[in-house]
Structures are given as structure tokens and as C-alpha cells.
Amino acid sequence: xxxxxxxxxxQVTQMGQEVxxxxxxxxxxxxxxWYRQILGQKVEFLVSFYNNEISxxxxxxxxxxxxxxxDGSNFTLKIRSTKLEDSAMYFCASSPGGETQYFGxxxxxxxx
Amino acid sequence: DAKTTQPPSMxxxxxxxANLPCNHSTIxxxxxxxWYRQIHSQGPQxxxxxxxxxxxxxMASLIITEDRKSSTLILPHATLRDTxxxxxxxxxxxxxxxxxxxxxxxxxxx
Numbered sequence: 001x002x003x004x005x006x007x008x009x010x011q012v013t014q015m016g017q018e019v020x021x022x023x024x025x026x027x028x029x030x031x032x033x034w035y036r037q038i039l040g041q042k043v044e045f046l047v048s049f050y051n052n053e054i055s056x057x058x059x060x061x062x063x064x065x066x067x068x069x070x071d072g073s074n075f076t077l078k079i080r081s082t083k084l085e086d087s088a089m090y091f092c093a094s095s096p097g098g099e100t101q102y103f104g105x106x107x108x109x110x111x112x
Numbered sequence: 113d114a115k116t117t118q119p120p121s122m123x124x125x126x127x128x129x130a131n132l133p134c135n136h137s138t139i140x141x142x143x144x145x146x147w148y149r150q151i152h153s154q155g156p157q158x159x160x161x162x163x164x165x166x167x168x169x170x171m172a173s174l175i176i177t178e179d180r181k182s183s184t185l186i187l188p189h190a191t192l193r194d195t196x197x198x199x200x201x202x203x204x205x206x207x208x209x210x211x212x213x214x215x216x217x218x219x220x221x222x
Contacts, residue, residue: 004155033209043156043199045209056208091155099205100146103155 002026004104006092012110013082021077021107023092031095032075034067035103036060036088043091049075050098082111115139116200121217124194130187132216134200137181142204145176147185148212149196156199156212159185190220 005024013019025032034046047057049067066078075094079086087110093101117135124130136145146161160167160174162183167174173186187194199215 031208035210035212037153042214043150043210043212045211048208058209089153093155093210098208099144100158100161101210102158103148105155106153108153 004092004094004102006090006104006107008107009105010108010110012112015084015111016081019079019082019109021079021090021092021109023075023077023094023104024073025075025092025094026096026102027073029094029096029102031055031098031101032067032069033093033095033101034077035091035093037091037106038085038088046077079109082109084111087111115202115211116213118198118200118213118216120214121219123219123221124187124190126192126220126222127189130185130190130194130218130220132185132187132198132200132218133182134185135182136200136202139180139202140204142206143202144205145174145180145183146201146203146210147172147174148199148201148210149194150199150215151193151196156210159198190218192220192222194218195220 007022032049037043047061048055089106091106092104095101147159148156150156162174176183197215
């Protein structure tokens with residue numbers, strides 16, 4: 001059964017550094033999403049992406065964040081200058097037509 | 113503003129049915145009821161969804177009341193591996209995000 005994959009599984013970075021989190025959505029899915037979950041808290045929506053552009057973003061998704069689908073298969077989340085409070089699990093999800101979303105295993109980001 | 117209400121925790125004996133309730137009294141006519149679960153810190157896993165009819169798949173059954181103001185997720189024969197946080201989410205299909213609440217922490221005990 002096809003799955004969403006994410007790399008790396010863990011990332012440790014210094015505050016102020018840029019990080020890129022990578023996702024490979026399920027083939028033929030058209031809608032892509034990023035969520036995050038700070039330890040012990042709820043899963044929070046960050047951004048959705050469709051037809052090569054952002055379709056919706058939350059207030060969390062500020063100018064430090066960007067998303068890209070560089071090559072038709074990968075979907076990336078970039079954090080330009082990481083802050084301590086960016087430490088969280090980041091989940092990518094994809095959907096064939098915008099209804100049911102299928103989540104990846106996540107990337108655990110730790111900002112020191 | 114929460115659109116669903118779930119008990120924070122429940123226990124279930126292994127091999128028994130687990131019945132997880134969810135209240136969504138303000139659900140709109142175009143909103144579906146989705147259930148996901150999250151095992152430890154893994155990614156949320158889709159379980160089932162429905163609009164107004166009861167639904168069943170290989171994982172679970174979803175019972176939606178006739179007025180659609182509440183639903184129950186049923187795991188027919190719970191195993192230890194079903195221990196997880198279960199999220200009930202109401203969402204119109206044209207909305208982009210899944211709004212996760214705190215969910216119900218289900219503990220399956222031997």
C-alpha cells in the first residue's frame with residue numbers, strides 16, 4: 001500500500017540555521033499539507049498546497065516558512081531561521097482530491 | 113473553538129469492542145465526520161469517515177446518529193496495538209485543514 005514518506009526522521013539544528021524537511025507524497029495525489037505537533041500538544045495545521053501554489057495557511061506559517069514542490073515528486077518545508085519554539089514533530093500529508101488526508105511518519109526537529 | 117467533544121480517556125479490555133463517542137452538535141450539512149488515530153508519536157492514521165450513513169471498513173465501524181449530532185467509532189475486537197489517541201474531526205471536503213482536538217486516549221488492557 002502506498003505511503004507518504006518523510007526525511008529525515010530526526011533533525012537537530014542550531015537556532016538561526018535553515019532547515020529543509022522533505023516529503024514524498026503518495027503518487028497521483030494532488031493536495032499536499034504540512035502539520036506540526038509540539039511535544040504534548042495538538043496536531044496543528046500549517047499549510048496546504050495545490051496546483052503549485054499555497055491554497056491555505058495558518059497563522060503559524062509566517063515568513064520564516066516556505067513550501068515547494070521542486071521536482072513533481074518531493075514536497076518540502078523550509079524554515080529559514082529556526083527558533084527554539086520550532087522544535088516539534090512535522091508531519092506531511094497528501095490527499096488524492098482534497099478529502100481524506102494520509103499522513104507521513106513525521107520528522108522530529110530539535111532546535112538547540 | 114472546538115467543533116467536537118470527546119472524553120479525554122477510555123480503557124478497554126483486549127478482545128472486547130471499544131466504543132469511542134464523539135459529540136458534534138453544531139455539524140453542518142456538508143460536513144463529514146472523520147476519525148484518525150495517533151499511536152505514540154507516529155503520524156495520524158486515517159481510520160474511517162462518513163456523512164450520514166453508517167460506515168464499516170477493515171479497521172472499524174462508524175455509527176452516526178440520525179440527527180448527525182453525535183457518532184461512535186467501534187473497534188470490534190480491540191488489541192493492545194489499538195492503544196492510541198483517537199481523534200474525531202468534522203470537516204467539509206472543501207476545507208483544507210484537518211482540525212485536531214485533544215482526542216480520546218484509548219488504553220487497551222490485557
